[in-house]
Amino acid sequence: MPVVEVLRLGHRLERDKRISTHVALTARALGAKKIIFTVEDESVKKSVEKIVNTWGGDFKFEVVKNWKKYIKDFKERGIVIHLTMYGANVNEYMPKIRDEFKDKDILVIIGAEKVPKEVYELADYNISIGNQPHSEVAALAIFLDRLFEGRTLYNDYKNAKIKIIPSKDKKIVIRENNEN
Amino acid sequence: MPVVEVLRLGHRLERDKRISTHVALTARALGAKKIIFTVEDESVKKSVEKIVNTWGGDFKFEVVKNWKKYIKDFKERGIVIHLTMYGANVNEYMPKIRDEFKDKDILVIIGAEKVPKEVYELADYNISIGNQPHSEVAALAIFLDRLFEGRTLYNDYKNAKIKIIPSKDKKIVIRENNEN
Numbered sequence: 001m002p003v004v005e006v007l008r009l010g011h012r013l014e015r016d017k018r019i020s021t022h023v024a025l026t027a028r029a030l031g032a033k034k035i036i037f038t039v040e041d042e043s044v045k046k047s048v049e050k051i052v053n054t055w056g057g058d059f060k061f062e063v064v065k066n067w068k069k070y071i072k073d074f075k076e077r078g079i080v081i082h083l084t085m086y087g088a089n090v091n092e093y094m095p096k097i098r099d100e101f102k103d104k105d106i107l108v109i110i111g112a113e114k115v116p117k118e119v120y121e122l123a124d125y126n127i128s129i130g131n132q133p134h135s136e137v138a139a140l141a142i143f144l145d146r147l148f149e150g151r152t153l154y155n156d157y158k159n160a161k162i163k164i165i166p167s168k169d170k171k172i173v174i175r176e177n178n179e180n
Numbered sequence: 181m182p183v184v185e186v187l188r189l190g191h192r193l194e195r196d197k198r199i200s201t202h203v204a205l206t207a208r209a210l211g212a213k214k215i216i217f218t219v220e221d222e223s224v225k226k227s228v229e230k231i232v233n234t235w236g237g238d239f240k241f242e243v244v245k246n247w248k249k250y251i252k253d254f255k256e257r258g259i260v261i262h263l264t265m266y267g268a269n270v271n272e273y274m275p276k277i278r279d280e281f282k283d284k285d286i287l288v289i290i291g292a293e294k295v296p297k298e299v300y301e302l303a304d305y306n307i308s309i310g311n312q313p314h315s316e317v318a319a320l321a322i323f324l325d326r327l328f329e330g331r332t333l334y335n336d337y338k339n340a341k342i343k344i345i346p347s348k349d350k351k352i353v354i355r356e357n358n359e360n
Contacts, residue, residue: 030318139321170266
């Protein structure tokens with residue numbers, strides 16, 4: 001089964017701490033297998049590890065300084081999709097991308113700030129989730145939700161210490177030790 | 181045409197500044213007509229107003245201290261949907277919600293932190309975008325994208341000073357004064 005990885009380009013310490021954490025957790029919850037940052041931030045790493053430890057699964061966290069090499073290497077085994085408000089409309093390209101995803105991995109790139117021109121050129125697709133300014137968290141979420149057509153909302157995470165049973169009117173939480 | 185409003189419950193100054201801004205911009209870009217905060221934050225307000233001023237449209241920004249009254253009043257004219265990781269799966273409820281949206285406005289509630297029990301009771305639907313911890317920005321984005329079935333990605337905003345023409349390989353920006 002092909003997998004999705006997410007590359008977060010850039011990260012401004014302090015300013016981006018929480019947004020980057022939201023990016024990582026969204027990647028995990030919507031079905032990506034790995035988040036790659038280009039800047040070290042111990043607090044983001046810890047937040048993500050804490051979630052994985054409690055909620056299960058094998059979501060990977062990586063820091064890669066040479067992101068150009070990472071992208072180029074990735075292209076040997078999959079397609080690279082850069083999410084940008086300048087890109088082609090996701091509505092039109094999603095069927096084609098979903099088709100390619102049948103046998104190719106996907107690397108989704110989202111920027112924290114202005115993205116170098118080279119990224120536009122390296123990407124197989126520059127895709128917009130609308131052409132209005134909003135949020136890279138929102139863009140990533142919608143892209144993954146559409147790619148997986150809602151299936152990843154049922155993911156079961158191995159070794160979870162805590163699970164939620166969906167309910168329309170109350171909180172139902174199952175803990176490993178049955179404390180609650 | 182029924183409209184969507186978004187109520188952001190709670191907001192921790194500094195800590196939530198950027199997340200709350202992303203929430204507001206996501207609401208606007210995905211088709212909501214108004215964001216309502218329960219806490220004043222001048223910097224969030226300014227960021228949103230700047231976007232509306234440049235990118236057009238009539239997205240409203242409001243601060244409401246008595247949110248319980250706001251929710252109760254809203255229920256006279258529409259339905260209230262609380263997005264929470266404990267809620268019923270959006271996959272199952274979206275068809276019904278879309279059907280109600282034909283003639284009723286929708287108020288989407290998302291919390292910044294732990295949400296009072298009363299919200300679960302006031303809401304007509306408590307809906308989860310998956311039952312894993314991720315991001316209220318992601319949850320809101322996916323909810324609106326599904327509600328409007330991608331149509332809002334084509335929204336045209338009146339009085340925009342700047343517009344982007346979607347493109348798969350380059351940045352095409354149109355400015356009011358044709359400077360670029």
